[in-house]
Amino acid sequence: MEKAVFYHAGCPVCVSAEHDIIELIGADNVEIVHIGEMRAKIDEAEKAGVKSVPALVTSNGNVLHINFGASIADVKG
Amino acid sequence: MEKAVFYHAGCPVCVSAEHDIIELIGADNVEIVHIGEMRAKIDEAEKAGVKSVPALVTSNGNVLHINFGASIADVKG
Numbered sequence: 197m198e199k200a201v202f203y204h205a206g207c208p209v210c211v212s213a214e215h216d217i218i219e220l221i222g223a224d225n226v227e228i229v230h231i232g233e234m235r236a237k238i239d240e241a242e243k244a245g246v247k248s249v250p251a252l253v254t255s256n257g258n259v260l261h262i263n264f265g266a267s268i269a270d271v272k273g
Numbered sequence: 274m275e276k277a278v279f280y281h282a283g284c285p286v287c288v289s290a291e292h293d294i295i296e297l298i299g300a301d302n303v304e305i306v307h308i309g310e311m312r313a314k315i316d317e318a319e320k321a322g323v324k325s326v327p328a329l330v331t332s333n334g335n336v337l338h339i340n341f342g343a344s345i346a347d348v349k350g
Contacts, residue, residue, distance in 0.1 A: 216335050220277065221297045222286050258293050258339065 198255040199225060203241045207234040209265035213250040217262070226252070231271055237250045242268055275332040276302060282309040282326045286342035290327040294339070302348045303329070308348055319345055 202217055205212035217226060231249065241251070246258040248267045252260045256261045279294055281287035294303060308314045308326065318328070323338040325344045329337045 212335065213337060216331050216337055220331065220344060225297075244337075251329075252297075254293050254297065256296075258289065260293055260339050261329075262339055264338075271346075 199227045200255055201227045201229055201244070201253045201273075203229050203237070203244075203249050203251050203253070205230055205266050205271045206230055207249070207265035209263050210250040211261045213265075217252060219235050231268075238268065238272060276304045277332055278304045278306055278321070278330045279320075280306050280308055280323050280326050280330070282343050282348045283307055284326070284342035286340050287327040289297050290339045290342075292307065294327075294329060308345075309320070315349060 200221065202214060203216055214228060217260050227262055229237050244253045245258070246253065246268060248261055249271065250262045252262060254260065277298065279291060280300055291305060306314050308318055321330045321334070323330065323345060325338055326342050326348065327339045329339060331337065
């Protein structure tokens with residue numbers, strides 16, 4: 197199975213959700229991408245359908261927006 | 274570990290998220306509660322901090338609001 201990808205931007209809501217997701221599905225099953233620090237990944241996240249962070253893109257391509265830290269527009273800005 | 278609880282109201286967004294969550298963490302690790310059908314559980318969900326469904330309350334009490342199906346107010350109404 198391909199890994200899920202957790203996109204975040206380092207915001208407090210993101211960090212808290214990251215801990216919860218790792219606890220729930222295991223660190224080995226998710227790739228963590230900080231789109232604030234890896235700005236080339238913003239495009240990838242948008243193409244996957246991510247509208248806000250934190251968000252988890254599952255291995256089958258579904259996007260789960262979790263709580264609300266920041267919109268992608270805010271991360272870009 | 275106590276189980277996580279996934280609260281939903283039967284909406285399409287909820288059903289889709291339910292499948293994803295079960296896929297990610299396993300059906301044995303999450304209790305599914307349909308607050309549209311089990312209205313006594315609405316109070317429990319609100320006390321846990323659930324503002325909208327679908328939402329996952331982790332075993333340590335954190336609330337992950339996932340995408341947006343309906344607000345608790347809408348479910349009550």
